[in-house]
Amino acid sequence: MSEARHGTGSTGPTEVSLPATREVLATLRAGDEVVLTGPVYTARDATHERLLAGLSSEGELPHGLGGQTLLYAGPTPPAAGRPSGALGPTTAKRMDRATPALLKAGIVATIGKGPRSAEVRRACAEYGAVYFAAVGGAAALLAMHVTAAETVAYAELGTEALVRLELDRFPAFVAIDARGEDLYLTAALEWRGAADIDGGDA
């Protein structure tokens, strides 16, 4: 099931069901506030090395990841009755070296935090993929939007294992859209100097 239900009026976030098709992702715009529902796969530094190795040896994405979403995160163990006590995005740029190849192979969306390289922007535009930014440091709140977790592979990596999570209205922003428009490039420019004009010596 893949759809994007845009919020009514100017305040509500857009509901996005995962895995999302490229047609649905194409309707999203950099800066849109979204909530994500459906499966994602956690993958961070060491996981990416394994995925690239699998892609190289098998000629396709391992573990049935075609069409799926990667969440750059290494969760804490279960706590407070939740699959993870705290789960939030890690810095996306460390994965930039692997991302164009993974998008080309069929990953359609990634979730992380922070600006990314021009190569990733170009790859998002070329393959119709989207990069979502979640709020770093909001991991106790974000963990409340994770309803299930199942280790798929690389359990020996500990928190860096490939884990399939079920998200339920996980809050995020569209950081790079499928046209390659980048919120990180425009948002800071919009506010650059704004604090200074106000005095800004607080």
Added chain:
Amino acid sequence: MVGAEAIGSAVYDAIVRAATTLRPDALAAMRDAEARERSPRGRAILGQLLENARIAADDAVPLCQDTGSVWVLLEVGESECVGGDVPAAVNAAVAAAYADAHLRMSIVRDALVDRTNTKDNTPAFIDIGFRSGTGVTVTVMLKGGGSDNASAVSMLAPGDGEDGVVRFVTETVARTGASACPPLLVGVGVGATFDKVASLAKRALLRPIGAPHPDPRVAALERRIAAEVEALGIGPGGLGGTVTALGVHVVTAPCHIASLPVAVNVGCSAVRSASVEVA
């Protein structure tokens, strides 16, 4: 005499408190930031971070999934005697606290030749110093990898002066701040030697946010850097806004006539530290 076990017990308590409870000064600064942020998206993100702090404290879960490397600062009273194997006791406390509080194991055995997770978050990184009086002050900081990666050291020339320091700090935050989970706490060390200046920057993160530097010259420098950082427009979450830092803390020190060492240690929105007095 203070035994190693008592120090270990203090380390355990400080880790659990720091991982799950936002520092009171950071919480107050975050509320103030929400009130003065002008970007609607920035205000929404600060709202998420305040709600996050409430959930973490209520449910005793970590504020952030990156529960960090453990830095332990032991300040020993000059009239105190410390007995036992302190590093072993500290590392045992780290392993126990990380298992009991369901924190994340984020340390690998060697940076280059063996990146196997140690699975108990040891070893801790320990500094020992001295202070007046008796007892031992045990301070723990849990340092996230993303914000530590955003940090930098530069050996400026003395002629670069205050302008050079301001430029280096601002350029570092401009280059790396959006990935370091803003609003940030910017720790700045100026002086000492190449190896010590980063430690000064890290210690600057321990000062309560909002407490001005006692030297008015340094306090003025902090205000100047804060204005430059705010003008970057990075904003909460790096997604634009007028609040990029909750505070800028500078620590200065003596140095060689040829040198002007400067370091920036970036603290994230979940800046985590706690201190325990051991008598």
